[in-house]
Amino acid sequence: MSTPTAPRPPAIYRTEISHVRRTPLHNAFTYRSYSWYVDVDHLPELPRLLRPLAGFRVSDHLGDPDGTLRGNVERYLDLQGIGLDGGRITMLASARVFGHVFNPLSVFWCHDAAGKLRCVVAEVHNTYGERHCYLLETDSSGRARVPKAFYVSPFNDVDGEYRMKLPEPGDRLAVSIVLEREGHRPFVATLDGVRHGATPRNILAAALAVPLAPLRVAAQIRWQGIKLWARRLPIIKRPDHPAQEAVQ
Template identity: 70%
Template sequence: MTAAIYRTSIRHVRRDPLKNAFTYRSYSWYVDLDELPELPWWLRPLAGFHAKDHLGDPAASIRANVDRFLAVHGEEHDGGTVTMLASARVLGHVFNPISIFWCHGSGGSLRAVIAEVHNTYGERHCYLLHPDGAGGARADKEFFVSPFNGVDGSYRMSLPEPADKLAIAVVLERAGRKPFTATMTGDRRPATPRSILAAAAAVPLAPFRVVLQIRWQGIKLWARGLPVTRRPDHRAQEAVS
């Protein structure tokens, strides 16, 4: 597989108890963890892939940490391909609201998906999923993401492995309601020097901008009177050695 870049449109829709919606542009990388891009020195500040930015032991590789996470949770991996959709580190900054790992068996079939969610408090949580043939999966909400949403409810996710198009959706459900939806869509481009520079120029300092946009939306919700929920303690569950 050749590394690719998806120029993305990310939309958040809140329906309850206040209505709020916003959309922002960004871009994500889609890579094979066994063939991470080796960029020329002059492009490396625009795209870094580091184990410390994802699950597991920062001294190991991302691939080794994914394999260990699967094994600890009863999913012995057999060496098949693992692909990742994530933001890269740009000029020292990185923030991934969600990173997705598609874990395949040696025969090529999809065995499991890991959805790794980060919050702006420096915490992360990994959901081990077994999607259906269309990429659909469900999981109980176990991680505090927003100060305006507790840790109750469940997620309905659509996580098909991307091809020419990217279409990811996460819907929070509570007692028949759907108070929050996030979607990420985009078009695939090969990760050439030209496309890397074009993405970085279109959305400068993309990871830093994402954090600012999320915080700005939080300030506006707080100013509208949306109550803040206390953040519970989060116990790491990602097999750090």
């Protein structure tokens, strides 16, 4: 196996997350949060006093909870016929804060040994404790299309197609997911942010700006659901979701 390419330094993106539901009811909201961007082979080692503010566990993502992030991503890709030969894998995700985590979306950018982006894995979690991975071969702008295959909201079934834009972040982060159905777009989500080095000062600043970020995100999602339910938007029964091989 080739030696992995040089690691990317960890970073924090102070983000703004927007959701717009257009049909059958209009509902829009925006909230602040922050995400970590890390090399899966070189996870941040925080000073002892800051460790409660950012923890990373293999079990929070796809695959064997007793394995490694790299090993689990590679096993998933192997089943799709994709080999990286030790190339770099970077991840955008929320870290654990005081032991709590919720990742509606985690993104893995998977490179080959020469450093070329080979594919992107978009890992989606719902509030029912389920996860699903979408394998994407993006274009030069980070765009890809994929059929929706996972129940995320009790007010949306699994019909339609996602149009995703997931360019690997640089100084700025700009991610978008658009649900398309028969010529219309009932749902749009965007994640925009600015990069900050993962210094102790920036870690503390992010944690103070958005205290208990994972719990806040989960609470805000549920609160929006309550408001839609109060407006009598019909609830769609959650279908069984068979676990994907190598995802769990």
